[in-house]
Every structure is written in C-alpha cells, then in structure tokens.
Amino acid sequence: MHELGIAFYIIDMVEDLGRQNDLTSVARVKLRLGEVSGVIPSYLQDVWRWAADRTDLMRAAELEIESVPAVTRCLDCDRTYATVEYGRTCPYCASEKTELIQGQELELDEIEAT
Secondary structure (H helix, E strand, O other), rough: OOHHHHHHHHHHHHHHHHHHHHOOOOOEEEEEEEEEOOOHHHHHHHHHHHHHHHOOOOOOOOOOOEOOOOOOEOOOOOOOOEEEHHHOOOOOOOOOOOOEEEEHHHHHHHHEEE
C-alpha cells in the first residue's frame, strides 16, 4: 500500500509550507486526484488520520479529495473521450493514436490553516 507513503509526503509538504508561513494549525488539505493516478482514494483516507495525528500542525487536518476523471484525446480525429470506459482505442474513429490529457493528477490544491 503506497498510499501511506503518499500521505506522509503530503504531510511533509504541508509542514514545510506551514513553517515558511508561520502556521499553527491546519484544518483541511484538499487534493486533486486523477482517476488513473494509481492511488486508491479510500486507502488514502484510511491512512490519513493515523499519519496526520503524528504531527502537531496536522493533528486536526481533514483530507478532502476531488476526483479528476481520466480523459483521452485522439490524435487522428481530435475528439476526447472517457479513458476508463474506452481505453486507448478511440470510440469515434478506432484510432490507437491517443494521449491521456487528464486523470493522472496528484496535486495539492488547497490548504485551510491558521
């Protein structure tokens, strides 16, 4: 389960920002998490509380996850479609010349702190 490592990485990043900005408490951390990022949101939520409780700054921090749908663009017909539903083959022209344009995100979007 690499979600624990991801939770610690996010906490370290927020703690660094907290030190730089003289924060005393973080109430909420919002992430943008892509549908095909390889991170399982429920697992990340499960380990978050345990990991966040290990630091004074993060002890009260809730984790909010915004899911970003995976979208692929066809390089032949220039149309976009849902990646998870259709995979790498364009449902409009059957081309396999496609590229993932969103859905792999793992971004720190917002921090609510005092």
